[in-house]
Amino acid sequence: MKIPIGLADDHQLFLKSLGLMLESFGEYEVVVEALNGKDLQHKLAHQKTIPDLMLLDVNMPLMDGVETTKWLSATHPGIKLIALSMKDDDKAIIDMFKAGCCAYLLKDTHPTELEKALKEIRLKGYYNADASNVNFRRLLMKAEEKQDVILTVKETQFLSFACSELTYKQIAAEMNLSERTIDGYRESLFQKFHVQSRVGLCLEALRRGFVTL
Amino acid sequence: MKIPIGLADDHQLFLKSLGLMLESFGEYEVVVEALNGKDLQHKLAHQKTIPDLMLLDVNMPLMDGVETTKWLSATHPGIKLIALSMKDDDKAIIDMFKAGCCAYLLKDTHPTELEKALKEIRLKGYYNADASNVNFRRLLMKAEEKQDVILTVKETQFLSFACSELTYKQIAAEMNLSERTIDGYRESLFQKFHVQSRVGLCLEALRRGFVTL
DNA sequence: CGGCGTACCGGGAAAAACCCCGTATTTCTA
DNA sequence: TAGAAATACGGGGTTTTTCCCGGTACGCCG
CATH class of the missing domain: 1.10.10.10 (Winged helix-like DNA-binding domain superfamily/Winged helix DNA-binding domain)
Structure with a gap:
């Protein structure tokens, strides 16, 4: 029995081809593909197989990665969430972790790294690339000092x-x-x-x- | 005999999975994959099969899409160049066309659209999505008025x-x-x-x- | 050589930006 | 129901920006 996995990314080419790649790993079956958070909400509602893992793009229209992560961890706490982003943006990383995802991968990660990451998440529940692990403390500091200012x-x-x-x-x-x-x-x-x-x-x-x- | 095709994109996940997708179309064989322009220059030098088509990301480190396009159209005029980008940025589109590519596709294009585009390029030598075709004239105007300023x-x-x-x-x-x-x-x-x-x-x-x- | 372009500098003046001193209303909430 | 917090306004003031005018010095080139 293959592991059900879900994808959300607004770039169709990436979405579809990433699906192919995941299936080529042999262990996974893509059960849901969405173009953004809203799309994902609709699709999960009429879904018989709920994925074990979800790869979420951080930047999406309508409902972005952070919002989607918040919603998923509230409504589907069983799904392990993995953030996917092209930018190595401190704020984005923090926000995604705070929202409840358990790993952050850059899109320029090597496929074997992705495969390793997925395996590790299934076993240990989390994954951190060496690089992002190192300065994690610094990131949190930064997040605090530049706390969100509320404007009228x-x-x-x-x-x-x-x-x-x-x-x-x-x-x-x-x-x-x-x-x-x-x-x-x-x-x-x-x-x-x-x-x-x-x-x-x-x-x-x-x-x-x-x-x- | 399959059609040799080349890819350049700094996001490894996208690069590899796009390769899988292209091969799944059945007609193409990915003969060269590069992470940026420089990488591509090296790889093409020791390459026995020169691709007929190249999919180029616009945003790459070290040597970006525009520079790579210029270099390729100068040194390998036989290769049909297709720009791939995530942003619908007027300036980028203009620059890529001016540099010598024959199509511009967004990364949120549907896979079947990509397949159609590739086929059309092989037959007609160019491809334009309806949308980008419509305001092409406007784009060129815009490109002229904001000509590059030279600073001391x-x-x-x-x-x-x-x-x-x-x-x-x-x-x-x-x-x-x-x-x-x-x-x-x-x-x-x-x-x-x-x-x-x-x-x-x-x-x-x-x-x-x-x-x- | 004289003209030409460039970098450089000075004084002065009007406009904009900045920073105090206040007052007053409403709205929300502890 | 007192008190924040947001909203809105006025009269001062200084500093900075913006925009003129003018000038010198240097090298380049026909």
Whole structure:
């Protein structure tokens, strides 16, 4: 009896070909393939065989890896979750582990490494590549120090305007507010982001993903 | 006799599994797999079977898709080049076509679409997904207007300082120049980037990849 | 040689950004 | 029901940015 395994990745080519590869290992049978978290929710609902393992891409539209991981560990705690990502992004790794996955693999992993990882997860319940194991402590530290800042709706709105060539006067007009008011938002964001100039604010906003280029 | 095909992608999992998929189509034989452009150069040098088709990832370390495409179309004009990318990035598409590839496929293409594309390329010499065909003209326009700006060494240096919380006075001190001088660099960069504020400059520098977060 | 481009520097002024001092409302929650 | 927290606004002020004007020095080239 083969081990049922599930896949979620928004890149169809990768999704399908990864499936082929897993089946070529001989021990696995792909029982569910999804393009994102939402898709996976629907497919699992009408699924007779629930997979033992799930490979989840971190970056997916509609419902991303983190959300999907949270949902899966809440509703299907029996499934072992493995994060798959192309970027070696500290924040993403932390988030996935916090959400409940038990391994994080990069997409440039060698197939034999993947096979080894899957075997180890089935036996020990977890797997860590040497590299990610080493600086795991550092990652957690980093995650704590840069704790998620919570912004209000207005602050978020102002922030995206601040990351443009508009002057504060123009932003005030755009938001139908007094210059003093946006002055206040600037001030509170400077504090929350620990910066002291608009350029710094802008840079931090990009780094933290509040705005995109 | 099967059709020899080559692959280049820095994500090993994708590389290997895509190979499996191509071979599962029945008509193709993967004769060369590379992790980047440099790797491909070495491997092609000691290669008895030169592939008819090459699938190239756009984003690779060491030597990326664009450079690899340029090199291949210069040294192996017989190989039909197909760009593979995960991002639907206008600039990347243009660059790859300009460098000499004859098709651009997204990684979330369906496998049957890939098979169709390969067949069409072998018959007609090119392939365009409907979507990318439609706004091709628009893309070219866009590519022209944002022509590559050439920066001097000092400008580049100043630019990275400008993308920080330093004041111009501090930057001047850092670069051992007068405030007036860096004033000149600011001015010339504003012109080159078509912006009128430091925030705009900063944003453009990021967008164009002159500085990173 | 004189013209030309480049890097470099200075003064001054207007605009924008930054940073205080306040007040006042609403809304939510301990 | 007191008190955060979010929202909104005003009058000051300094510093920084932005944008002009002007100039010198150096090398290159026809």
